[in-house]
Amino acid sequence: MNIKQILAKKISAAMVAVGLPEDTNPAISVSNRPQFGDYQANGVMGAAKKLKTNPRELATKVVEQLALDDNFNNIADKIELAGPGFINIHLAPSWLATQLAQTNIDKNLGITQRGSTPTDKQQTVVVDYSAPNLAKEMHVGHLRSTIIGDAVVRALELRGDKVIRQNHMGDWGTQFGMLLAHLNDKLQANEVAETALSDLENFYREAKIRFDKEDGFADRAREYVVKLQGGDTNCAKLWQQFIDISIKHSEDIYQKLNVTLTRADIMGESAYNDDLPKVVEELLAKGIAVADQGAIVVFIDEMANKAGEPSVFIVQKSGGGYLYATTDLSACRYRSGKLNADRIIIFTDARQALHFKQVEIVARKAGFLPESVGYDHCPFGMMMGNDGKPFKTRTGGTIKLAELLDEAVVRATELIKEKKPDYSDEQLTEIAKKVGIGAVKFADLSKNRTSDYIFNWKTMLSFEGATAPYLQYAYARIQSIFNKAGIDSKDVATSFNIVQPQEKALAVKLLQFEEVLDAVISECTPNLLCNYLYELASLYMTFYEACPILKEDVSNTVKQSRLALCQLIAKTLKQGLDVLGIETMERM
RNA sequence: GGACGCGUAGCUCAGCUGGAUAGAGUACCUGGCUACGAACCAGGCGGUCGCAGGUUCGACUCCUGCCGCGUCCGCCA
Numbered sequence: 001m002n003i004k005q006i007l008a009k010k011i012s013a014a015m016v017a018v019g020l021p022e023d024t025n026p027a028i029s030v031s032n033r034p035q036f037g038d039y040q041a042n043g044v045m046g047a048a049k050k051l052k053t054n055p056r057e058l059a060t061k062v063v064e065q066l067a068l069d070d071n072f073n074n075i076a077d078k079i080e081l082a083g084p085g086f087i088n089i090h091l092a093p094s095w096l097a098t099q100l101a102q103t104n105i106d107k108n109l110g111i112t113q114r115g116s117t118p119t120d121k122q123q124t125v126v127v128d129y130s131a132p133n134l135a136k137e138m139h140v141g142h143l144r145s146t147i148i149g150d151a152v153v154r155a156l157e158l159r160g161d162k163v164i165r166q167n168h169m170g171d172w173g174t175q176f177g178m179l180l181a182h183l184n185d186k187l188q189a190n191e192v193a194e195t196a197l198s199d200l201e202n203f204y205r206e207a208k209i210r211f212d213k214e215d216g217f218a219d220r221a222r223e224y225v226v227k228l229q230g231g232d233t234n235c236a237k238l239w240q241q242f243i244d245i246s247i248k249h250s251e252d253i254y255q256k257l258n259v260t261l262t263r264a265d266i267m268g269e270s271a272y273n274d275d276l277p278k279v280v281e282e283l284l285a286k287g288i289a290v291a292d293q294g295a296i297v298v299f300i301d302e303m304a305n306k307a308g309e310p311s312v313f314i315v316q317k318s319g320g321g322y323l324y325a326t327t328d329l330s331a332c333r334y335r336s337g338k339l340n341a342d343r344i345i346i347f348t349d350a351r352q353a354l355h356f357k358q359v360e361i362v363a364r365k366a367g368f369l370p371e372s373v374g375y376d377h378c379p380f381g382m383m384m385g386n387d388g389k390p391f392k393t394r395t396g397g398t399i400k401l402a403e404l405l406d407e408a409v410v411r412a413t414e415l416i417k418e419k420k421p422d423y424s425d426e427q428l429t430e431i432a433k434k435v436g437i438g439a440v441k442f443a444d445l446s447k448n449r450t451s452d453y454i455f456n457w458k459t460m461l462s463f464e465g466a467t468a469p470y471l472q473y474a475y476a477r478i479q480s481i482f483n484k485a486g487i488d489s490k491d492v493a494t495s496f497n498i499v500q501p502q503e504k505a506l507a508v509k510l511l512q513f514e515e516v517l518d519a520v521i522s523e524c525t526p527n528l529l530c531n532y533l534y535e536l537a538s539l540y541m542t543f544y545e546a547c548p549i550l551k552e553d554v555s556n557t558v559k560q561s562r563l564a565l566c567q568l569i570a571k572t573l574k575q576g577l578d579v580l581g582i583e584t585m586e587r588m
Numbered sequence: 589g590g591a592c593g594c595g596u597a598g599c600u601c602a603g604c605u606g607g608a609u610a611g612a613g614u615a616c617c618u619g620g621c622u623a624c625g626a627a628c629c630a631g632g633c634g635g636u637c638g639c640a641g642g643u644u645c646g647a648c649u650c651c652u653g654c655c656g657c658g659u660c661c662g663c664c665a
Contacts, residue, residue: 025605027605027606027607029604029605029607030604031608032603032607032608032610032611033608033609036608040607040608042606042607045607045645045646046606048645049644049645055645082608083607083608083645083646084607084608084645084646085645086607086608133665170665173664173665174664175664175665269665292662293662293663294663295662295663297662297663303591305589305590305591305661306590307590309590311591311661312661312662313662314662314663316663317662317663318662318663319663321663323663323664323665324664324665327665348665349659350592350593350658350659350660351659351660352660352665353591353592353593353659353660354591354592354659354660354661355660355665357592379592379593381593381594381658381659382658382659384658415627416627419627435627443600446601446602447600447601447602448601448602449594449601450593450594451593451594451595451657451658452593452594452657452658452659453600453601454600456599456600458600459599459600459601459613459614462613462614463627464613464614464627464628465612465613465614465627466601466612466613466614467613467627469627470627470628472627473625473627473628474628476625476627477624477625477628480624480625481624481625484624484625485624515604519604523604527601527602528602528604531602531603531612534612534613535612538612541628541629542629542630544624544628544629545628545629545630546629548624549624550624551624554624587625588625588627
């Protein structure tokens with residue numbers, strides 16, 4: 001169900017019928033003012049410009065043509081020509097009611113399943129997100145990649161695409177030398193690995209201090225790196241222990257965050273290790289890479305500066321070591337070749353934008369990434385402090401993600417205790433978790449900026465205004481109505497009667513779910529869904545005040561229709577929040 | 589120096605392929621609970637969309653130049 005598409009088809013047909021070229025863009029958009037209808041077609045003005053004709057006359061012809069289409073007249077009860085050539089479309093309440101009824105009985109809420117038509121094929125989409133560094137604990141900076149990626153993944157799946165999650169964890173590299181040397185010493189001193197690594201941040205700090213200050217430790221650390229890469233059994237065992245425990249830390253966070261990543265989705269950097277020499281060999285054999293100053297590099301002419309100097313991309317260090325450039329190239333080949341991706345999406349911070357641009361160019365040149373495979377690096381900004389400078393705590397450290405999430409739940413608990421003192425501890429815990437975590441996620445997901453964003457405890461943990469609790473509250477209110485009415489929401493009437501402006505606004509909004517979902521998928525911007533759900537909830541609140549449902553003087557037919565509307569709103573809110581990984585509850 | 593990103597209300601942010609009078613939240617001010625749940629609603633205040641040009645019926649949106657901030661730019665990821 002996609003109103004925009006339906007209208008686009010109709011307007012296009014009318015445009016062609018009056019003699020405009022087949023490829024004329026009807027330019028359908030949602031009207032931003034009630035007097036301009038629900039949707040508007042702006043394409044005539046652009047077309048008139050190209051043909052150098054009068055836009056109003058052309059628009060008149062298109063409108064006349066539309067009037068001949070009985071099916072269109074069924075959809076729109078009024079079309080108006082306005083201004084220089086706007087065509088304003090007022091959707092017919094009767095048509096909206098029919099669409100709502102169909103949407104309400106559909107198990108997918110009217111969302112077209114990919115693959116159901118020949119032009120809308122199912123794709124295999126590889127999504128690379130979260131990718132924490134296993135040497136350290138996850139901090140607030142990992143929030144974005146993790147939850148934005150997860151939301152896009154869920155949106156893709158809801159639409160019917162095949163998604164392969166890839167958690168490209170940082171489980172390899174020189175820093176593991178010092179960590180393993182330190183872990184080895186601890187185990188020698190009869191410490192248990194789980195205990196020693198219970199606080200990863202602290203463990204890292206200890207190891208770093210020894211690396212910087214303790215005689216001989218740095219050398220041992222370097223030895224461990226060599227041993228690890230050489231496949232030494234003891235060292236590998238030590239490494240495996242470290243990785244396992246660190247992964248558990250991440251899994252705890254994923255669970256708290258209600259993120260769908262599992263162990264099966266992990267494809268860490270180490271997994272590409274054996275392939276790296278082959279990647280470099282192949283690049284050399286194809287003449288793409290060359291030796292330069294002892295290293296193996298690719299000179300990228302496509303990204304040359306004005307002086308004609310190519311951009312440099314190192315794939316092997318002068319000492320023979322490999323870099324993340326090599327790993328990412330290998331990942332390209334694996335994802336398009338082995339995983340058969342039609343599209344690859346990568347969520348990392350914006351600092352890596354240049355790197356991924358280089359990866360794409362080199363991978364395409366080397367044939368690791370066919371032209372038919374989409375490669376979308378989706379960057380986001382750094383986290384800044386309240387002063388607008390790179391974010392640091394007072395002590396110069398980072399805020400642990402676990403700490404933020406715990407704080408959110410604590411604050412939610414306090415608020416609920418205040419508002420609803422009667423809840424049992426069990427209920428309280430349950431609700432506080434959903435509200436607190438939801439608030440944190442929504443605060444982040446609702447921002448689109450690819451630029452830096454400001455981390456602020458207050459806005460992060462806010463429960464008022466455009467926040468997750470607002471949406472959860474709207475949902476709970478609806479459930480409360482069904483409780484009060486003593487009806488199971490399954491037994492609600494299936495017909496809608498759209499009369500009041502508040503009802504119509506809700507009807508149109510409800511039917512726009514798929515449009516929003518598609519935008520989220522193509523642009524990788526869950527904030528559009530956040531905006532949509534907030535608007536939907538907000539319209540519901542207005543409707544709730546203006547249109548009584550269970551009051552004495554409401555006729556049964558009106559009541560039934562409004563209950564049906566409530567039901568569909570609740571389902572849409574729940575489904576939409578689920579895409580964002582935010583939970584709903586019957587009471588809060 | 590070069591590349592990329594950003595600059596919208598006091599603050600945090602929306603603004604879709606160029607469209608009509610630039611929108612929310614928050615803060616502040618006015619109203620609304622013997623209740624279909626006030627974590628809410630109705631209303632008010634608040635903007636030279638960084639600056640200057642250009643393209644056109646129309647520019648927050650596209651182009652050029654400048655100013656400011658940030659990030660990246662051959663051996664970390």
